[in-house]
Amino acid sequence: MTFPITSNSLVKDIVNELPKTSDVFKKNHIDFCCGGNIPLSEAVAQNGLNMDTLITELNVVFEKYQNAEKDVEVWTDSDSNTIIDHVITNYHRVSEEELAALSPYVTKVSRVHGDNHPELIKVYELFYEFKKELMEHMAKEEAVVFPLIKQLADGTVENREEAIAMIVELEKEHDHAGEILRQIRAVTTDYELPLDACGTYRLVYARLEALEGLTFMHVHLENNILFPRYLA
Template sequence: MVTFNSNHTAADIVKQFPKASDLFKKNRIDFCCGGDKPLGEVFETKSLSGEEILHELNESYGQWLENGNVEINWDAISDAELIDYILEKHHHYLNEELPALGQFVTKIYRVHGQQHPHLKELHEVYHQLKTDLESHLIEEEKFLFPLIKNYQEKPDLELLESIKKLNQDMEQEHIAAGDFLQKIHQLTNGFEPPEGACNSYRITYARLAELESNTFQHIHLENNILFKKFVS
């Protein structure tokens, strides 16, 4: 079994051990857009106890393997298979969830906004994120993903350069989405509803937490696995 240490990056660890993302999220360690930094550097920057986190990480990894889980060798999966996985697990989720969750965010702002002023900004930030993500999904589905599948079938230098340019654009949009999610995390106090919150309030916060988790995994798969295949 591999023993993770401070020289490993969060991105590489999540690639091998997906459940590590839970520990990284708990400690606000970026494993998607900024996941290429050695953990030792991250621990120092964030004043985290690296020894404790690494102990918990390696212990949970061992238990995960003992429970019969198997690592996915992402490098052995074709680009087309990875794209189909992203579409099924992440694009489909966002296309269904973004408008539905938007209704909940609007509802709690309308009902509770006067008592809880932060809901106004939450409403604004969420709908900015929603608009950006919906446009982002279309760009990937209509342009980037078909180009990658075409390149897999028939490699071409001009096609490769187009893919690299689109990848860079998508990575910038991922950074923007991450910033919005960070703001939402702050506005909701880590998705912790206020005391006495109604059921709709609690459901909204729980779904926002799931949105953050799903989107971080989505960005990780694209930035650290799919796009990396086209870095020369």
């Protein structure tokens, strides 16, 4: 797939198509919300930017987004070390980056629109609960459980029962993370936008839904491909 953005693309359309590009616009002080109905060339001129540099920054986001969304059916036949390295690179690092980037948007939308849309206050609470739990979960996987799985794979683990128990605990944490995401989807009525939703409001819903998809694929790789090898 070729990169679809040109100097004539509207800023708001770029963000609608690739929500993560909002980080590039925010960094360059380009209003993608209320002032997003202008072509990229006009935004560049208004802010004294270099078009080629901006296109390059947007292209980096596009490439990363495309790579994160690729199908993973090949992992069924991959060894455990390869799967673990793939999960860390393409799910842990990507999730950490997205949670950090999305946090200020969630906070802003709940603060600005929470009075008229109280569901956003609940979204704020659920998002930060999810963020805290997922960050702790991924840190535990990398520091403790993934090394144990590698030892299970090569037959050097000292306490197999303890290792298995920790894998089972990870599955329970996956279930709880999934439940938080389901609650977010429920309170937003499947991310249905109200008529008065501004660009940032739309951005938050789009990126929350994308984060849900990223997390579900992360969990799928572990629960359905990696963990069963050692829980059978």
